[in-house]
Amino acid sequence: MAFRWSKGGLACVLALLSTQALAVGKCERLVATGSPDAPPYSWQDPQDPKHLIGANVDLLRQVAAELGVKVEVLHAGKREQALEEVRSGRMDLLLDTPMQVIQLTSLDYIHPALQLNEYLVWTRHDAPLVFDGPADLARYQGALSEKARLTPAFEAFAKAQLKLEPAQNLTQAFQKLVLGQVDYVLAGRYSGMAMAQSLGVGNDLIARGLPVDRPGLYLTVSHNSACNDSWLRGQLAKKLTELPISGASEAVLQRNVERWKAQMQASQGAPKQ
Numbered sequence: 001m002a003f004r005w006s007k008g009g010l011a012c013v014l015a016l017l018s019t020q021a022l023a024v025g026k027c028e029r030l031v032a033t034g035s036p037d038a039p040p041y042s043w044q045d046p047q048d049p050k051h052l053i054g055a056n057v058d059l060l061r062q063v064a065a066e067l068g069v070k071v072e073v074l075h076a077g078k079r080e081q082a083l084e085e086v087r088s089g090r091m092d093l094l095l096d097t098p099m100q101v102i103q104l105t106s107l108d109y110i111h112p113a114l115q116l117n118e119y120l121v122w123t124r125h126d127a128p129l130v131f132d133g134p135a136d137l138a139r140y141q142g143a144l145s146e147k148a149r150l151t152p153a154f155e156a157f158a159k160a161q162l163k164l165e166p167a168q169n170l171t172q173a174f175q176k177l178v179l180g181q182v183d184y185v186l187a188g189r190y191s192g193m194a195m196a197q198s199l200g201v202g203n204d205l206i207a208r209g210l211p212v213d214r215p216g217l218y219l220t221v222s223h224n225s226a227c228n229d230s231w232l233r234g235q236l237a238k239k240l241t242e243l244p245i246s247g248a249s250e251a252v253l254q255r256n257v258e259r260w261k262a263q264m265q266a267s268q269g270a271p272k273q
C-alpha cells in the first residue's frame with residue numbers, strides 16, 4: 001500500500017529538515033585575531049603570548065557565548081599580518097577593523113561598530129592652549145602615535161592643517177608632552193587615560209573638550225571564511241546592537257583600562273598602589 005503525505009505532514013517534515021540543515025551548517029568554532037598593540041581594545045597577553053586580551057576580545061567572547069559558538073582569539077603578528085590571516089580565510093574574524101573601502105572586497109563589516117575610539121586633545125594641565133575645535137590646533141605643535149588609526153576625513157584634515165610630529169607609540173608621544181616638546185597629543189580617551197596613569201602623570205595631563213575624531217573599530221568576517229554565512233552575520237549584528245543598550249561595552253572598557261595599567265606598572269617595576 002502506497003504511503004501518502006498529507007500537506008500538513010509534509011510541511012512539518014520540510015521545516016524539520018530545514019532546521020537540521022541550519023544546525024549542521026552553523027559553525028561551532030571561530031578563530032579571531034586583531035591588533036597586538038592597541039590597548040585597551042586588544043593587545044598580546046603577556047602571560048599567554050599566543051593569545052590576545054582586551055575589551056574587544058572580552059566583548060567578542062560574550063557575544064559568542066550567547067550564540068553558543070566557541071571562539072579563540074589568537075595573536076597573528078603585527079596588524080598587517082593579522083589582516084592578511086583573516087583576508088586569506090585562515091582565520092575567520094578581525095576584531096578591530098577601521099572602515100576602509102579597499103577592505104570591502106575581502107571583508108564583511110558587521111554593523112554597528114564594536115567600539116568607537118574617541119580621540120581627544122591631551123595637554124599639560126597648566127598649558128595655555130586655547131581649544132574650542134580642531135581648527136584651533138593649527139597654531140600649536142602636536143604629536144600622534146604612528147599606530148593611531150583616524151578616520152580618512154580627519155586624517156586628511158590633519159595632514160593639511162595641523163603640525164603633528166609622529167611618535168613611535170603613545171608612550172613616546174606622552175613623554176614629549178610631559179617634557180614640553182609638544183603642546184598637545186591626539187590620543188584615544190581610554191588609551192590616553194591608562195597611559196597617563198601608568199606613567200604616573202595622571203595629575204599632570206588633561207583631556208580637553210569634545211572628541212576631534214571617532215573612528216569605529218568594526219568586527220569583520222572574512223569572505224574566505226567557511227563560517228561566513230547570513231546566520232552568523234545577522235546574529236553578530238543583533239548582539240552588537242544590544243551591547244551599548246546593556247552597558248556592557250563601558251564596563252568592559254573600564255575593566256581593561258585597569259588591567260592594562262596594572263600590567264604597565266608591573267613591567268616598569270612600579271610599586272603597587
